[in-house]
Amino acid sequence: MxxxxxxxxxxxxxxxxxxxxxxxxxxxxxxxxxxxxxxxxxxxxxxxxxxxxxxxxxxxxxxxxxxxxxxxxxxxxxxxxxxxxxxxxxxxxxxxxxxxxxxxxxxxxxxxxxxxxSPIPPIPEAVRARVRGLDLDALGLHARLMAVDPETAARLRPSDTQRLMRALEVFEATGRPLAQWQQVPxxxxxxxxxxxxxxxxxxxxxxxxxxxxxxxxxxxxxxxxxxxxxxxxxxxxxxxxxxxxxxxxxxxxxxxxxxxxxxxxxxxxxxxxxxxxxxxxxxxxxxxxxxxxxxxxxxxxxxxxxx
Structure with missing residues (x-):
């Protein structure tokens, strides 16, 4: 060029x-x-x-x-x-x-x-605060995510607390797993x-x-x-x-x-x-x-x- x-x-x-x-x-x-x-x-x-x-x-x-x-x-x-x-x-x-x-x-x-x-809706601050305030360690967060969004949980390291909380925020705010949102064009x-x-x-x-x-x-x-x-x-x-x-x-x-x-x-x-x-x-x-x-x-x- x-x-x-x-x-x-x-x-x-x-x-x-x-x-x-x-x-x-x-x-x-x-x-x-x-x-x-x-x-x-x-x-x-x-x-x-x-x-x-x-x-x-x-x-x-x-x-x-x-x-x-x-x-x-x-x-x-x-x-x-x-x-x-x-x-x-x-x-x-x-x-x-x-x-x-x-x-x-x-x-x-x-x-x-x-x-x-992916067109994930904005997360309300109240939801974000609630998830960030959970009294759970990294393994606890991973187990909680596994219960509601096993596909995303399987992709994340149990120590990756930032992404674990992000996935939980999406589920709490929308009622849909992050894995489903990521399949939307x-x-x-x-x-x-x-x-x-x-x-x-x-x-x-x-x-x-x-x-x-x-x-x-x-x-x-x-x-x-x-x-x-x-x-x-x-x-x-x-x-x-x-x-x-x-x-x-x-x-x-x-x-x-x-x-x-x-x-x-x-x-x-x-x-x-x-x-x-x-x-x-x-x-x-x-x-x-x-x-x-x-x-x-x-x-x-x-x-x-x-x-």
Whole structure:
């Protein structure tokens, strides 16, 4: 694609955490006059710039960045809200003549963007509060969901409390299991997949594990623990998604005097490695039609494809 008319409507760059997505997106944005749009569910929050690996202020100054740090950590941000925000950011970029470059590691964001969302009605706040207030641990939530929506429960890990509560909220609010809603045809997507250039960063597992550890230690040097301390000092409800950011549960235990800092760092790195593996598996099975390349080949491929 060398002619301007053949340029894709947007470039989508996905991959596991620490795979180099942000750097690749920024380099492309600088070269073609693009706008980097965040598709990471933790980087939308303003509280944890370092721990969520948001672009630095210097990086943001090199090209326009959208949907980074625009949500308060006390909010329970959703895929539906991100989709609305992303559609607005895409429209803004197109009006300005910039190429939208959507990058991040939250697969559901990309899926919603290119395939649409099931038309699940909004959840009333009273229902949300009732479900979030259940006196149940993760296994209890999973058992409760299994009783009313076994199909969804079978797909979720018993420790995934956020998605378990979301599925229970949908059932409580609508009387229908989430699995049934997900079978309803989705609304038209904000971006037709065929109008985009879609790249998945394939990674060597051993190299990625090393990179995750290296990056986490760099985060520590940049003040990640102080960020965690400040967030915990806000006294947010325990169900806020940002409190589940990589490292936060471990830092909370350390700051409460339960474990050493070394143990917290080790646990956070291990959790991040497990998450990266799940991301890789999810992307490979859920997003068809994407080109998978290692980072070393991705830049040249984008240059040829975008023009």
């Amino acid at each position: 060398t002619a301007k008319a053949a340029r894709p409507r947007a470039v989508l760059i996905a991959g596991p955490t620490a795979s180099g997505k942000s750097a690749l997106a920024l380099a492309l944005a600088e070269r073609v006059g693009g706008v980097v749009i965040n598709a990471d569910s933790m980087q939308v929050y303003r509280d944890l710039r370092v721990l969520s690996a948001r672009p630095t202020l210097a990086e943001e100054a090199r090209a326009p960045h959208r949907l980074y740090g625009h949500v308060d950590g006390g909010d329970a941000y959703s895929v539906a809200r991100w989709l609305e925000d992303a559609a607005a950011a895409l429209a803004e970029a197109e009006r300005a003549g910039g190429l939208p470059i959507v990058t991040g590691g939250t697969g559901l964001y990309f899926k919603a963007l290119t395939q649409g969302l 989705a609304e038209a997507p904000a971006l037709a997949a065929e109008s985009t250039l879609r790249l998945f960063l394939a990674t060597d597992r051993a190299a990625l594990r090393a990179r995750i550890a290296e990056r986490f230690h760099a985060m520590m040097a940049e003040g990640a623990l102080d960020e965690a301390r400040a967030l915990l000092a806000r006294g947010l409800p325990a169900d806020r998604p940002l409190l589940k950011a990589h490292g936060m549960p471990w830092f909370a235990r350390h700051l409460a005097g339960e474990i050493t800092l070394a143990a917290a760092i080790e646990g956070a790195i291990l959790d991040t490695r497990h998450y990266a593996k799940r991301q890789d598996t999810w992307f490979r099975h859920q997003l068809e039609g994407w080109t998978a390349l290692p980072k070393e080949q991705a830049g040249a491929w984008l240059e040829r494809a975008v023009g």
